[in-house]
Amino acid sequence: MIKENILFLPLVIHLFAAIIMLFGWGKVWFQRWFSMGSNALAVALSAWLFLVVWKGGILTAHAGGWAPPFGITLVADTLSVSLVLITSIIGLAVSIFSAASIISQRVKFGYFPILQILILGLNGAFLTGDLFNLYVWFEIIIISSFVLLTIGGERVQLEAAVKYFTLNMLSSIIFLTAIAIVYGLTGTLNMADLALKIPAVEQTHLVELTAILFLAGFGTKAAIFPFYFWLPSSYHTPPDAVSAIFGGLLTKLGVYAIIRVFSLLYADSALINEILSIAAGCTILAGASAAIVQNNLRKIFSYLIICHIGFMIAGIAMGSALALVGVIFYLFHDIVVKTNLFMLAGLTHRITGTSSLRDLGGIYDKYPLIALLLAVPLFSLVGVPPLSGFWPKLALITAGFSDSRWIMTGFIILGSFLTLLAIAKVWAEVFWKTPPEFSVRPNFTFWEKFENKRKLMYLLPIGFLSAISLFIGFGAGWVQVVAERISAELSDTLHYVNAVLQLPNI
Amino acid sequence: MNLLLAIVTGLLYAAGLYLVLRRSLVKLILGLILLGNGVNLLIFLMGRLVKGHPPIIADGKVIVDGIFADPVPQALILTAIVISFGLQSFAIILIQRVYKVVKTDDLDEINTTDDYA
Numbered sequence: 001m002i003k004e005n006i007l008f009l010p011l012v013i014h015l016f017a018a019i020i021m022l023f024g025w026g027k028v029w030f031q032r033w034f035s036m037g038s039n040a041l042a043v044a045l046s047a048w049l050f051l052v053v054w055k056g057g058i059l060t061a062h063a064g065g066w067a068p069p070f071g072i073t074l075v076a077d078t079l080s081v082s083l084v085l086i087t088s089i090i091g092l093a094v095s096i097f098s099a100a101s102i103i104s105q106r107v108k109f110g111y112f113p114i115l116q117i118l119i120l121g122l123n124g125a126f127l128t129g130d131l132f133n134l135y136v137w138f139e140i141i142i143i144s145s146f147v148l149l150t151i152g153g154e155r156v157q158l159e160a161a162v163k164y165f166t167l168n169m170l171s172s173i174i175f176l177t178a179i180a181i182v183y184g185l186t187g188t189l190n191m192a193d194l195a196l197k198i199p200a201v202e203q204t205h206l207v208e209l210t211a212i213l214f215l216a217g218f219g220t221k222a223a224i225f226p227f228y229f230w231l232p233s234s235y236h237t238p239p240d241a242v243s244a245i246f247g248g249l250l251t252k253l254g255v256y257a258i259i260r261v262f263s264l265l266y267a268d269s270a271l272i273n274e275i276l277s278i279a280a281g282c283t284i285l286a287g288a289s290a291a292i293v294q295n296n297l298r299k300i301f302s303y304l305i306i307c308h309i310g311f312m313i314a315g316i317a318m319g320s321a322l323a324l325v326g327v328i329f330y331l332f333h334d335i336v337v338k339t340n341l342f343m344l345a346g347l348t349h350r351i352t353g354t355s356s357l358r359d360l361g362g363i364y365d366k367y368p369l370i371a372l373l374l375a376v377p378l379f380s381l382v383g384v385p386p387l388s389g390f391w392p393k394l395a396l397i398t399a400g401f402s403d404s405r406w407i408m409t410g411f412i413i414l415g416s417f418l419t420l421l422a423i424a425k426v427w428a429e430v431f432w433k434t435p436p437e438f439s440v441r442p443n444f445t446f447w448e449k450f451e452n453k454r455k456l457m458y459l460l461p462i463g464f465l466s467a468i469s470l471f472i473g474f475g476a477g478w479v480q481v482v483a484e485r486i487s488a489e490l491s492d493t494l495h496y497v498n499a500v501l502q503l504p505n506i
Numbered sequence: 507m508n509l510l511l512a513i514v515t516g517l518l519y520a521a522g523l524y525l526v527l528r529r530s531l532v533k534l535i536l537g538l539i540l541l542g543n544g545v546n547l548l549i550f551l552m553g554r555l556v557k558g559h560p561p562i563i564a565d566g567k568v569i570v571d572g573i574f575a576d577p578v579p580q581a582l583i584l585t586a587i588v589i590s591f592g593l594q595s596f597a598i599i600l601i602q603r604v605y606k607v608v609k610t611d612d613l614d615e616i617n618t619t620d621d622y623a
Contacts, residue, residue: 169542173542181548
């Protein structure tokens, strides 16, 4: 087997899994187990790809044998493969959680095949080295996310879908406009080739225009400051498993696209850095201040997503090597923790029958062990040392101080405090408070009525992701090594370009 | 021809944005469709319009001589059209479902997702 073909494995596995599941349409039991099995296999394959790239350096594959830059290129550098690995881990956790929590009517509408296509799209977007191909993967992701968001067709879901759909369509159109102008300026779409050709373009004002269009397009996906309004009005409406994968991965894809495109195409653009700095401060403030006043548990987590996207954007705006290490580390930590938080919200909803902070409570009294398990993601998010949130924040704040970016560092510290406040409120209201009275809901199966196997399938993915959070926290040294290598690769664009275009390294 | 296409593209963007800002669900979708068409035309325009020079390599040559029409933008547009066709059909079904459930097409009344609950 040719070595490059390993690159296709994380894509092929999800594509085939989705197709095979279409043959089992309506067979709930088959789809649940097959989804878990294929995702477990995907974790193994992604880990293999990670090891190959870790040992052998950047791996590229050229679709159809077209020499670069003419065909579509898939590029696996360390950033891509780490994100593919994390995506498949999240995919496994969410498919176990879905098997336990998604009701069979939704499964019969094709929930699991669409979930596979969503993960396929994410992996494709992380691995592609071509700008237009990135757009195509984005579209695959948004169309499968539309279906996941609306599946079941409840009123809130449909209303949320209108907003989610409109803004995601708009951002895709802006992104495509930018691609069109970039193609008109340079005549190429290969990102490595663009990295060479963009600096040579004479119409610098048009180049800046495309940079701003890219920023608006990716910024809407990533939910940064003026473009985030679709997120808190849609993420709390679908089933918990869907919120979990959306909250964990979709906004981070926008952050990945910003890192990738701006590090390659518009390195050291002062204008972009300034815009990103302002957007980062506003994003942190808007997300955090809204999170502390919300009442719905999932809405609090939605606003916290926005707040923490702000941390990453702040790190990207600082741009130093240490700040990038912080951003990459934060990205890994945040994907795992945010997915876990939405699964936590699903579990508490199952136990108490509500997501409203007013009616929640008493979980610590009734289920102390579950409360202990749920404490891990909550405290990791806040960044209690030595849990996983602490190290990237340390890197970001150190980078801020050493570059004398006082205001930005101040915003990061303020955002951390407000996160602490929001999480303390969640902890007090959900776990410590005595609930007002036990809500009675017909047609709702409460946690205590579940059989043990189903309880285990609820707790297993939360425990799994908590264990990964703990690993990121206690094994921070290893993650730091990965993040430092990624940061070095991102700063050294020439290396990436040479690997993709098959030029000799100087 | 270039100027005409540029003006049409601009008009499609302007009309699309205007419709997206309206309160009606149907106009919102129409606006998105117009914007999608506008961006397709923009890609076409950005690939440089060349008339009567297909990118075909003559016998005995290795590369195309002289000016030729760039085939890449056409491939891009084709892909973009297929994608936007899929998204638009989803959108039309979506607004039909929304109208059945919510019984209004006024976007200002579709706001239960933002309730403080």
